[in-house]
Amino acid sequence: MQNQSNYIVEVTDLKKSYEKVDAVKGVSFSVSKGELFGLIGPDGAGKTSIFRILTTLMFPTDGQVSVLDFDVIKDYKKIRSNIGYMPQRFSLYQDLSVEENLAFFARIFGTTIEENYDLIKDIYVQIEPFKDRLAGKLSGGMKQKLALCCALIHSPDVLILDEPTTGVDAVSRKEFWEMLIRLKDKGITILVSTPYMDEANLCDRVALIQNGEIMSIDTPEKVIENFGRKLWAVKSDKIYQLIKDLKSLEFVDTVFPFGEFLHITLKTEDLNQDELISILTENNHKGIQIQVIEANIEDCFMQLMSTSE
Amino acid sequence: MNRFIGFVKKEFHHIFRDSQTMLILFGMPIAQILIFGYIVSNEINDVKIGIYDKSQDHITHEITNKITASGFFILHENLNSEKEIEKAFKRGIIREVIVFEPNFAEKLERDGTAGIQIIADASDVNTANIVSNYTKAIINSYVKNELFTQGLPFEIIPEVRMLYNDELKGVYMFVPGTMALILMLVSAMMTSISIAREKELGTMEILLVSPLKPLPIVIGKVIPYMALSFVNAIVIIALSYFVFEMPIQGSLIFLLAETLLFIFMALSLGILISTVSNNQMVAMFISMFALLLPTILLSGFIFPIENMPKILQWISSIMPARYFIVIVKNIMIKGSGIGVIWKETLILVGMTIFFLGMSIKKFKVRLE
Numbered sequence: 001m002q003n004q005s006n007y008i009v010e011v012t013d014l015k016k017s018y019e020k021v022d023a024v025k026g027v028s029f030s031v032s033k034g035e036l037f038g039l040i041g042p043d044g045a046g047k048t049s050i051f052r053i054l055t056t057l058m059f060p061t062d063g064q065v066s067v068l069d070f071d072v073i074k075d076y077k078k079i080r081s082n083i084g085y086m087p088q089r090f091s092l093y094q095d096l097s098v099e100e101n102l103a104f105f106a107r108i109f110g111t112t113i114e115e116n117y118d119l120i121k122d123i124y125v126q127i128e129p130f131k132d133r134l135a136g137k138l139s140g141g142m143k144q145k146l147a148l149c150c151a152l153i154h155s156p157d158v159l160i161l162d163e164p165t166t167g168v169d170a171v172s173r174k175e176f177w178e179m180l181i182r183l184k185d186k187g188i189t190i191l192v193s194t195p196y197m198d199e200a201n202l203c204d205r206v207a208l209i210q211n212g213e214i215m216s217i218d219t220p221e222k223v224i225e226n227f228g229r230k231l232w233a234v235k236s237d238k239i240y241q242l243i244k245d246l247k248s249l250e251f252v253d254t255v256f257p258f259g260e261f262l263h264i265t266l267k268t269e270d271l272n273q274d275e276l277i278s279i280l281t282e283n284n285h286k287g288i289q290i291q292v293i294e295a296n297i298e299d300c301f302m303q304l305m306s307t308s309e
Numbered sequence: 310m311n312r313f314i315g316f317v318k319k320e321f322h323h324i325f326r327d328s329q330t331m332l333i334l335f336g337m338p339i340a341q342i343l344i345f346g347y348i349v350s351n352e353i354n355d356v357k358i359g360i361y362d363k364s365q366d367h368i369t370h371e372i373t374n375k376i377t378a379s380g381f382f383i384l385h386e387n388l389n390s391e392k393e394i395e396k397a398f399k400r401g402i403i404r405e406v407i408v409f410e411p412n413f414a415e416k417l418e419r420d421g422t423a424g425i426q427i428i429a430d431a432s433d434v435n436t437a438n439i440v441s442n443y444t445k446a447i448i449n450s451y452v453k454n455e456l457f458t459q460g461l462p463f464e465i466i467p468e469v470r471m472l473y474n475d476e477l478k479g480v481y482m483f484v485p486g487t488m489a490l491i492l493m494l495v496s497a498m499m500t501s502i503s504i505a506r507e508k509e510l511g512t513m514e515i516l517l518v519s520p521l522k523p524l525p526i527v528i529g530k531v532i533p534y535m536a537l538s539f540v541n542a543i544v545i546i547a548l549s550y551f552v553f554e555m556p557i558q559g560s561l562i563f564l565l566a567e568t569l570l571f572i573f574m575a576l577s578l579g580i581l582i583s584t585v586s587n588n589q590m591v592a593m594f595i596s597m598f599a600l601l602l603p604t605i606l607l608s609g610f611i612f613p614i615e616n617m618p619k620i621l622q623w624i625s626s627i628m629p630a631r632y633f634i635v636i637v638k639n640i641m642i643k644g645s646g647i648g649v650i651w652k653e654t655l656i657l658v659g660m661t662i663f664f665l666g667m668s669i670k671k672f673k674v675r676l677e
Contacts, residue, residue: 052514055514055518056518056675057514057517057518057675058675059675076674080517080518080519080520081519081520083518085514085515085518087511087514087515088511089510089511092512093319093322093323093510093512094510095322095323095326095327096319096322096323100319100322103315104315104316104319105515105519107311107312107315107316108312108315108316108516108519108520108521109519109520110311110312110520150515151515
């Protein structure tokens with residue numbers, strides 16, 4: 001199955017069905033060497049299924065999947081020894097200490113901590129002060145750092161991380177992504193999935209996935225460019241009433257709550273800010289704030305989602 | 310090899326750091342032995358007996374008829390010498406031998422008294438006790454109803470002798486059962502739970518993706534439990550020998566070898582359970598309901614197998630513990646060698662191969 005290609009990961013028309021649901025419905029994408037590729041989508045979108053197929057843990061129902069030019073069905077053993085994988089639920093061995101966990105994973109991958117220390121050094125120094133602590137007693141952020149060390153210890157060519165930042169605090173998330181970017185700079189190809197839209201901007205390319213289908217694959221900048229419409233952020237004192245009122249207005253297209261603001265798009269380009277304010281004031285809204293803003297990935301995601309429906 | 314040693318080391322860490330596991334491993338044997346010291350009594354029926362009639366007269370024949378007609382006993386064979394009694398017991402089919410003294414009727418008429426000897430296999434204390442009491446009751450009622458009504462002041466004195474375990478110690482009966490139970494629990498349940506835990510925590514995904522092959526993973530899981538189960542078996546044997554003064558008539562090495570075989574069988578079963586359960590809860594329930602309860606109830610540990618309804622007897626014949634209990638009883642109490650228990654040994658070997666083969670077939674290198 002050596003089909004000379006420049007891609008580290010190549011997925012063509014991948015389908016995966018379980019007994020009752022079709023989790024992945026025909027997905028195609030490819031990842032080049034040294035790329036940081038993000039699979040962005042909500043829970044149940046099919047991210048974990050795709051990653052488990054890539055890591056040869058599950059069979060694809062249909063379609064072609066190759067990793068490092070090896071077929072995931074025939075050559076699964078070769079793939080397994082060359083990838084680093086961090087499963088979603090991965091919580092290490094709770095009753096082993098930090099150092100024991102790392103040493104164990106080094107050992108079963110036939111290497112030692114010392115051999116690849118360079119690779120994990122940046123990350124490991126952060127948790128080294130706690131190396132005698134049991135993994136079960138680490139904080140969420142530290143656990144993920146340790147898990148990353150364990151996935152990296154055998155110096156894999158590809159790193160596959162399934163929702164590594166879920167359930168981790170904002171600061172640790174940021175640190176974690178900084179580490180990923182440093183690893184990318186060392187030439188490691190990284191595939192990462194996340195439900196957090198804000199993390200998409202840190203990827204080289206992202207695939208927005210929903211209900212087992214990829215809605216868009218592009219660089220984060222391009223994805224935003226493709227939004228192509230005027231986006232308004234609206235706020236008033238009675239936010240719930242505001243949602244109801246906006247949805248009942250004929251010229252309003254989409255309304256999505258977004259923090260303390262509502263992001264809305266209109267069916268017409270003719271309306272300006274003052275006209276909008278006056279319409280809302282008629283509906284007894286006070287403290288109205290309206291401004292045109294630039295779309296972010298989440299806006300794009302929401303829009304793609306509503307159009308695909 | 311280095312990988313494999315690392316894996317086994319990790320398993321020992323898991324065991325020694327979990328106080329609950331340690332409690333089950335080492336607190337259980339002692340607790341069990343003490344708990345099962347008090348065994349309830351049971352009913353009997355269709356017990357196979359042998360009769361050694363040295364007299365062969367009309368009264369002995371009448372008593373024999375009464376006994377076999379009672380519904381509790383089946384006359385399995387007529388014996389012709391003292392030597393045959395021992396042999397008959399060693400075959401393990403009959404539970405009791407009734408011996409009529411020579412010139413029984415003559416003596417009874419002349420002296421007004423005659424003797425019957427009741428010999429029971431007391432390696433199973435409960436059954437032996439009940440069986441001999443039933444026999445005595447039948448003889449007494451015969452004397453009272455048939456002889457007395459004829460106006461004869463006759464007396465028949467039954468003399469009861471317990472073979473193999475003349476002190477009637479219950480411990481002789483529950484030690485083999487407890488051993489089977491504990492080894493089953495430690496080996497099968499703990500192994501299945503520990504493999505299922507890896508699946509539940511997601512570490513199995515990593516292990517599968519690692520260059521470690523399935524066979525070393527499974528063997529690495531099994532070795533610590535094998536070692537600990539063996540220690541457990543020795544603790545139980547030592548406890549029964551020193552505390553309850555249970556004899557070990559047969560070869561200790563042979564006993565340990567058979568024990569090791571049973572442990573191996575239980576471990577294979579544990580692996581098989583883990584291949585079909587995705588989390589610790591399922592593994593636990595399968596072990597509990599499919600292994601422990603049947604082991605306690607159907608293996609002959611507490612309730613004699615011959616008293617069970619036919620259908621339960623069939624089910625009990627697929628209980629590995631049943632054969633192990635027979636093996637242990639034979640070695641410890643009767644001092645038998647492989648010649649007597651080769652059949653049971655062979656069955657255990659067969660079961661081990663079956664479970665192991667099934668687990669290898671079912672073990673998945675993937676998640677589905």
